[in-house]
């Protein structure tokens with residue numbers, strides 16, 4: 001069973017530092033179920049590849065279990081050849097420092113997103129190769145999956161459940177290893193060692209933030225903890241606790257609170273009108289509403305035939321349900337119904353579904369994200385999806401002193417992670433525009449107070465002509 005990891009980051013041999021395995025040597029590590037070797041088939045300044053080779057001892061696996069009679073399947077199975085949970089266990093043993101994201105000699109490189117490739121020559125992919133794409137693409141990888149024939153000598157026998165998987169992306173080594181650690185056993189779907197409470201701990205420890213925001217997280221966790229429903233529920237509850245959806249229960253109440261604070265201005269209506277006007281002016285036909293919430297903007301856009309194709313994305317399932325109800329999706333005539341789609345997704349991961357739109361909107365959304373996640377949002381939207389235009393609105397914190405019923409120093413919404421002044425918002429927008437080849441202009445929403453500015457600020461990004 002093999003896993004190879006390559007980089008073209010220069011000098012590529014830094015990979016040896018990150019993995020704490022010198023490229024000139026072969027490293028051997030004993031494991032409870034066999035042994036692992038790490039070696040480098042190539043190690044130059046330009047490109048370096050480390051291979052983790054795992055030899056599994058099927059007899060050793062069975063021995064000591066106290067079973068009087070072993071079935072043949074215990075001895076004869078695909079485990080020695082196919083990447084699975086054993087590979088994850090080995091990775092953790094052999095690459096623990098790199099998985100923790102630490103490096104003695106090269107901490108700067110460990111902290112850096114670098115070009116990385118991973119190849120697993122044989123992995124069982126339950127549910128077809130599409131699953132591998134659905135799981136790895138939202139994490140920002142280019143994915144190649146090649147289905148392997150059952151027996152190369154007898155191609156007419158049809159396809160096997162085995163695939164060759166190649167991933168490439170620009171990310172930290174730690175992230176790559178963590179993604180593989182969690183997703184490979186789940187892809188395989190067959191666990192050959194004990195699944196219990198400690199498995200959940202492991203999943204959460206290694207899965208953490210990216211998993212809780214992953215559009216396929218239910219399936220992934222479900223596969224990981226196969227046939228253990230209560231464990232799946234417990235794991236999901238803990239994951240969700242840690243992220244946006246944890247606040248979902250109170251979301252509706254909080255929305256109401258925010259509206260009450262802003263009501264004197266009926267700011268929400270002004271905001272929606274301003275966004276619709278901006279979209280018309282941009283000549284948008286296809287609009288994706290990122291963090292669409294309960295679908296207020298989509299409802300307005302649906303009324304205007306100029307908008308031919310609408311997609312709403314949100315991480316909160318509950319909000320999407322509200323949106324579907326509000327928009328009467330089940331009762332729309334077919335022609336209308338075809339114009340609009342609602343989808344579950346996280347904005348901090350690359351998502352192919354948001355590609356191909358004229359304009360992407362994120363209305364009152366960025367302030368709901370933890371500031372350290374904004375670069376991931378920027379990368380997914382401005383780096384990968386790259387729509388010709390982007391409209392972003394966010395509160396102007398300077399204006400908060402004008403809200404009589406908002407205590408000083410408080411945010412307008414308990415889930416806001418930050419609220420920016422005009423200068424702060426502009427600084428972020430300028431940097432995003434510059435890094436990604438966009439121009440940006442701003443427009444006030446609501447009364448533009450001479451002293452503290454408008455309650456809401458809007459930025460309109462347009463992509464520079466190529």
Ligand code: SAH
Pocket residue numbers: 213244290291292293294295296297313314315316319345346347348362363364365368369
């Ligand atoms: N745009 C809507 C809703 C704003 S509230 C409106 O103006 O009415 C913010 C919304 O962003 C919430 O529905 C929340 O679930 C969603 N959201 C926050 N962080 C997100 C993320 N990382 N990915 C996807 N949606 C997110």
